[in-house]
Amino acid sequence: MRNTYSGWRIRLDFICIFLVALAHKCLGSGNLTTPSCPEQERLALLMFKHSVKEDHGMLSSWGLDNDIDCCKWARVNCDVSGSVVSLHLRGYANEDHHLVADEVSSCFTNLVNLKHLDLSGNNFRQSQIPKFIGETNALRYLNLSKAGFSGNIPPQIGNLSNLEALDVSSQFINDQLMTNDIEWISGLSKLEHLSLSRVNLSGVQNLDNVLYMIPSLSKLILSDCGLHMAQLSSRHLNSSRELASIKHVDLSGNDFRGQLHGLFLNMTSLAFLDLLWNNFSMPSSFENLLNMIPHVSELHLASCSIENINLSPINSNISKHSNIQHLYLQGNEIEGMFPSILINMSSLLSLDLSGNKFNSFIPVMPNLHKLDMSANNLRKSEDVGIWEQCHLKELIVSHNELEGNMIGPSTNVSKCSQNALEILYLSNNRLNGSIPESFGRLTNLLELDLSFNDFTGPIPEALGNLISLQRLDISNNQLTSSIPESLGRLTTFNRNVYEFKPVYRLHSSIPRKAHVVGNSFVVFKFVKWDHSKFNWKTHQTPSNRHFGQFFKRSGFRRPFC
Structure with missing residues (x-):
């Protein structure tokens, strides 16, 4: 038995030695690590580094300490063979953290397996997009947006037959990036995402025909391109064909007027459509549009000259x-x-009607979750119907002409067994009298803004019942007395947006986390949430503007959507 065991052990040892030797031979010099990038590709990257100016260390690791393995350099990714497959060189022009060059170096043509190239947000000083970019045949993702290019987009980009995403958007319209012929797009048969925002396309003919040549296209962004309706109205269009893959279309900021063309009928999967800053002032344009886009779930028609007559349905x-x-x-x-x-x-789940001229009551829409009626002409606080909007989660009625006392359910019994409101903005109106104690029943509130009104009297103790409250602004009113003890017990301020720190302790009735100093100032020291980092700020506010001016000055504002 012992001899048998010894025999098997000798055989296993021999097999292990053989496998190690084989690995040594296959991988070379006993190096079992991932292969480093080819010399040609390393030199190409160093050539690019020397062709640009950068003062913020974006490329500082490239060639540092004679490191010859470019796969270890920042913003560079390689495949298992060591070949460079992606370069993430996005700059941030607004933060002055970007690359600057007079042109794009041709070194990228030496990166034969490059699939992902992002040069967006840099500054190539109004140079033209180079023609040789069409020679990087392996590219699947190309982002040249907001990179300071001008002139004509080279048709050679159409040679990138593997491309799946292309973004050549300009940062500004006056960058003068343009093209009069986009037939080259038809060569991008695998393209899924196309963005040409702020590229001058006013001279392009039969844009719709080109779209039919890209069967995989799902996202199309052509905002601020100088387009007009005739460019989507080819006489030779086969109306029976479908653009079944397109789900997202942004045509905002163009010159579309009146009725939209039937092209949209062929976009049978369209879910998102943005037509902001166009003109649909003709009667029944809105109804006509709804007929064309039966599957759209998100529709943007801001600043489109829409009037009441456009919203008068012929078919109820x-x-x-x-x-x-x-x-x-x-x-x-x-x-x-x-x-x-x-x-x-x-x-409808969310509806934005801000910046119009409504002056009547807001109806109850049981399925609606978000409603923005700011900057209208609403006058009566009861027309807002806070105590009847049982299902709304966000209600924004700032910058109207609401006046008089707020009416709470104590005088007008609430029709809601439980109110769902999480966001309530009533700022910049002319509401007066006391802040209703009934606000304390809105127990789901995360944000409450009552600033810039004419409320008087004490701050309601009942606001301390808003156990989820993260943001409260009652600044610029005529409130009196000290801050209620109950507000000092709201721990959500600490965990989320703001954290109060004690400064002085002059009155035992003042809560520990916010204090009145004498009769002239309230001093707050708090944390302001700024993306992923904290900034300490200290503010002093007049005592008759108790509790909240710091929110206004902090600039924190949760977007409507």
Whole structure:
């Protein structure tokens, strides 16, 4: 038995020695680590580094301490063979953290396996996009956006037959990046995402025909391109063909007027459409649009010269068949009463009607979660219907003409067994009297803004019941007395947006986390949430503007969507 065991052990030892020797021979010199990048590719990257100016260390690791393995350099990724496959060289021009050069170095053509190239946000000083970019045949992702290019987009980009995402957007319209012929796009048969924002396309003909040549296209962004309706109205268009892959279209800031072309009918999977800053002032344009985009769930029509007549339905059932969940109509000319076509859109979850001229009551829309009615002409606080909007989570009614006392459920019994409100903005109105104690019943509130009104009297103790409150602004009112003890017990301020620190302790009735100093100032020291880092700030505010001015000055504002 012992001899058998010894025999097997000798055989196993021999096999292990053989495998180690084989690995040594295959990988060379006993180096079992990932192969370093080829010399040609390393030199190409160093050539690019020497062709640009950068003062913030973006490329500081390239060639540092004679490191010959470019796969270990920052912003460089290699495949298992050691070949460079992606370069993440995005700059941040707004933060002055970017690369500067008079042109793009041709060294990229030596990176034969390069699949991902991002040069966005840099400054190539109004140079043209180089023609040789069309020779980097392995590219699947190319981002040259906001990089200071001008002139014509080279048609050679159409040679990148493996490309799946292309972004050549300009940062500014006056960068004068343009093209009069985009037939080259038809060579990008695998393209899924295309963005040409602020590229001058006003001379392009039959844009719609080109779209039919890219069967995989799902996201199209052509904002601020000087486009007009005729460019989407090819006479030779085969209306029976579908653009079934397109899900996201942004055509904002162009010169579309009146009725949209039937091209959108062929986008049978379209879910997102942005037509901001176009002109749809012709009667029934809105209804016509709804007929064309039955599957769209998010629609942006801000600043489109839409008036009441555009929202007067010819077919009263049209809005009931709409699938739109998020609708943005801010900055139009809608006035008076709430349009019935919107009330009947039962699919709506969020609705932005800010910057119009509404002056009537806000109807109850049971499925709606977010409503922005700021900057309208609403006058009566009861027309807002806070105590009837049981399902709303966000209600923004700032910058209206609301006046008089707020009416709470103590005098007008709430119709809601439980109110869902999380965000309530009533700032910049003319509301007066006391802040209703009934606000303390909105127990789901995360943010409450009552600033810039004419509220008087004490701060309600009931606000301390808002156990989830993260942001409170009651600045610029005429409130009196000290800050209630109950507000000092709200620990959500600490864990989320702001943290109060004691400065002075002059009155035992003042809560530990916020203090009145004499009769002239309230001093707050707090943490301001700034993306992923904290900034300490100290503010002094007049005592008749108790508790909250610091929120206004901090600049913190949760976006509507």
